[in-house]
Amino acid sequence: MVTLKRLKIKGFRAYMEDKEFIFDNPVILLFGDNGTGKSSTLNAIEWCLFGNDCIGAKSAIRERIDWEIPNRNLGSSADIYVELELEDENTDAYKILRRWISKTKDELRITLLDGQSLEGQNAGEKLAQLLKSSFRDFLTMVYQHQEVIRAILTQEPRERNDAIDRLLGLSDYRNILTGIETGKLQTKQKKMCGDFDSFTREIDVALRTQEGNLKDKRGKASKKGLKENQLSEKGALEIASKVKGELQKLGLESGLSVVDLQVPEQWTDLYEFQEIADGEIKRFRSEMPDVKKQEDLFKRRGEITALKQQYQQTEKDYNRVKSKFDVKEKESDKLRREVRELENKIKEKEKQLSEASAKGAVITKALGYLQLEGIDKNVCPVCETEKPDLLDHVEREWTEKYEKLVGTVEDELDAFKNRQNEINTWFEEYNRIKRSFEDGYRRVVEVRKEIGKALGREITTEDDPDVILNNALDGVNKGLEVLEEAVKSKQERLDGISSLMGKMQLIADILSSEEKKRIVEQIQESSEYLRMEELRDEMAILVDDVDKIKIAISEASYEAAEQKVAAAGEAIDNYFRRIANHPAITKIEFSVSVDSRTARNSYEFKDQNGKYLTPTLNQGGLNALALSIFLGMTSLKGENQPFGFVMLDDPSQSSGSGYKEKLVEVLDEVLDKRMVILSSTDKELQELVLSKITKAKTKYTFSDWIPERGPEVKKE
């Protein structure tokens, strides 16, 4: 159990300059108005012991979410620390110094009795060993923080039971159970069993698959005529030997070399043998002499057939264009003669037209002259003889005779020229057909030369290439007929060898499946599988052992709780009835049971009639009950109560004089077991403490807090 001896604070929250507090009496009273630094003093003790666990969201105290440690009026390089001297149950002294570095970092140093200093993680571990409590434990066992205490009464059952376990000093049991549960052993066991079962099923499936494969393959082997006694390594190797023999024989007969095919000694090498043998069969099929001859003849046949088709097409095209040309040729002489006649006629008409045009030019000029203003229209402009109505006469003659004559000549000329164009067009077509005819003839000659070259003879104009080609084709076909039989028989032999290979492969597959099946069967007898079973069982044993330990923890916790409830229950009942003085509640029943679901202690507070207390109490009653529980628990002695002091922060707020008197009475009793650090603004309470409490007191008065200095603290 640790007790406080001395406290030094600098720069922490309300504090600017350093201040020291000596805990030299059982009662330490911190008295002053609100905002003078009393709560900061208590908080400094918390922070020194628990660091950042007591601020921010970690603390689970709403008002501490945005808490600041450094005093706001200090500069950024100011020294901020809290130093606490403690003494344990062996009166060994420890000096704990925590220095603030930043919002997330502080430095911890512990100086031991022998002068040795521990820092950092080592200091943290030593402090944890010394306190044996978390901040949450501290809040419920030492520091009567309203929000936390109220939670005991109003929170969900789990949180309430958790808090009471701590108050009773039983948090170790609860914490250990929680620690065990976070190990999640059952989850791991479940996974292991699941994996094991799944694997066992996989083995089963693999076995059945192999059995199915084997049945299927044996069926195929039977259909291929393989007997049961052949489905062995010996059977497969015998077939391999046969394959080798057949290939060698065929190779000799065909004049082909055979690769040195080694019959393997084990069936596992058959796949390689098969690959080589397959290659030989393929080679034989393409390189056999008769096959080569056959291929050549096929090629020859193809050539001759193509030449025949080409010749026939060329002849057809030539004949078609020749018949067209013949028709044209017949007409051409006649048309040539007509062309010559037309040329003469056209010349003649053009001459007529020219003469008419010249005459017409003269007449036009004369008309033009006669139509002029001031000219005598009845006098001939050439011989100047008078001719009555000369202009009218000339105009009439021009219109009736001349223009008509010229029109006729022009029409005839146009007709002759049109006919000339028609005949020219005809001759263009004639020339085109003639060229096609000549090309066709040339192609025929070329094809004949090609045929002659292909057949190795000259094809003259007296030869019929079609017949000659047919004869050549017949010769090739006869040759093919002869070869077909020979090739067919050799191919059949090769097919026979392939069939043997198929059987050999099937046997090899069967042997392979049997081997796989054996491997699968052996898995469940293997040392690895057996070891897996052992490990699975080991895990089951571990989980069972841990379950038994959990039961033991639960039972031990319950037993200890029962004893403490029996011990504290009386104190709580006593304190509550004295502090609250509730007319309807004459007794509090404080009981514990084990929650069958969580295996943890479950606590209840009931009145004398067995009814739950909390629904019927008002604010004052709840405060009184919370304080009674807190003080009743802290009155318990034992090694599970690591702190030798309690801290009360304004316990009498909103309470009447009667309440305060009773409270002081109760505190006097608590002081038999614990130092009490009491912070209050209440003058009445202060007077009662100073006058009624029978233990020695030290009073620190807080006043005149100013930003530049912090609180003014006087010790009395």
Add this chain to the structure above:
Amino acid sequence: MNHRENVQGKIIGDGNELDRRKDLWIKIDNAYEHGGEDAIKSVLIKISDSITEEFDKLLKQLREKL
């Protein structure tokens, strides 16, 4: 009697089983003494991992064979 002894006295089992469970309890409690709930978790994970890691390794080997 502290919590260690209290719990130890409540652990049931026969012969080797009991000794084994008591040893395990001491391991758990030692871990708690040194490092709290997290240390318990670490110890149990270490013990169980020594089983599951070997198991997983064997399972992988056998699956490859299969």
